[in-house]
Amino acid sequence: MDGDKGLVALSATVKHFLSQPKKALIGGKWLAAQSGKTFDVHDPSNGQVIAKVAACEKADVDLAVAAARKAFDQGPWPRMSPAARGKIIWKIGELIYHHLEDLAQLESLDNGKPIAVARAADVVLAADLFQYMAGWATKIEGHTIPLSVPYTPDAEYHAFTRREPVGVVAQIIPWNFPLLMAAWKLGPVLATGCTVVLKVAEETPLSGLRLAEICQEAGVPDGVINLLTGFGETCGAPLAAHPQVNKVAFTGSTEVGKLIVRAAADDLKKVTLELGGKSPNIVLDDADLELAIPGAASAIFFNHGQCCCAGSRLFVQEKVYDKVVEGVTKIAKAIKLGPGLDPNTEMGPLVSQLQLDRVSNYLQWGSEEGAKAMTGGKRRGERGYFVEPTVLVNTHADMKVYREEIFGPVVVAIPFKEVDDELIRRANDSVYGLAAGVFSANIGKAHRLAARLRAGTVWVNCYNIFDAALPFGGYKQSGWGREMGHQVLENYLETKAVCVNL
């Protein structure tokens, strides 16, 4: 927060990358927006412009979808041997590792996340995702099915299923994990032999652009990956509604998720969604507090609370409530805020002025409705989009801060008496169902709770553990379908039944 002293110096390659005009990738060529328009990308730690990127709109969407269509209908990609595709996908992972430091610098600069986190988590998880998906390219199999057709008793059939790529995919991603979200989306598209138009978030387009270059370098044929930079309404909306798109995969807010479903409805495109959350994290009185207190803090403060799965409702059993709230508050107070590129930073700025305004509004509403901040509760400084890590108590289930996704470093702490049906009811009392946490030394209780929580992921004695092999996604209004694991392949595959009369 004290100026730009002590920041990691950007590498020569990152400086060079930033100095080049930022265009869209369409059919293997880097093109300016058809309108010639660009928009500014900001460093969230100080609001300064770091790049100008193409402001793609409907005309660019049309070109990109046509390129993806051509690559799918006529190009080599869907017909290439699975092993050859797998090798290219593996190579993307290798190149990400090779460029780890550059990608981490770009991500930290653009999004504001601490460089150490970008290095250890975002970039590595992105590389691993591609390498995990590379293995799946050769393992997408159908079944043979014995038939007993009652009205042709004398006939013999050979019946089987083929798994085929769904076709041209439109993908729209958010700004909280820009590189990783692009990897989660592109990996399975490539493994299944689809082609894609990916729109990255307007706040954080840089690492996605660099990733698209890496994919080209790895040998992904022209037109298979098309990447657009642009705004939601003018670029995302025409992409989601495009008649030549077979499937839309979206990650972002539940509000926009509903718009995507409507946009895709006219021609019944397949849709998968990874949306918001208000996840309960439950600490039982038998929990190891040495684990539970830092666990509860990182559940909400990781990535500045800008995680769809953030543990934003912290339920704590009465006997240990004061101790846990005190412990989390102490951690929150000690968190070092600063620019992502400062190696000492533990929490960076929020991503944008808009996000700062949204979180500030929630803090204001919380205080008006009677919530008490044990720590935090306001913006930090005048420069950049910093918000203090905040622990709210004295909340109740009707408050906005209790019910709605804040997407910032703000947790509400809620006491409970017993591990009973009432606790389960309260924990599940949300329109969302993305994730949940349980901290307990009693493995039986933890398992029983895990089974009854209506959420796509339950972490027990840990939180925010991600792995390319572990499916992730939501119940209720947190989404449709799963990311990662072999489950994600379903999002991009059709099943064809073939029946041969022998």
Ligand code: ADP
């Ligand atoms: P946030 O509000 O946190 O930025 P959004 O859900 O608005 O989250 O954004 C996630 C992604 O959805 C971004 O890439 C954004 O440009 C895109 N988006 C926003 N509005 C629309 C829309 N109406 N149609 C398609 N995409 C959209």
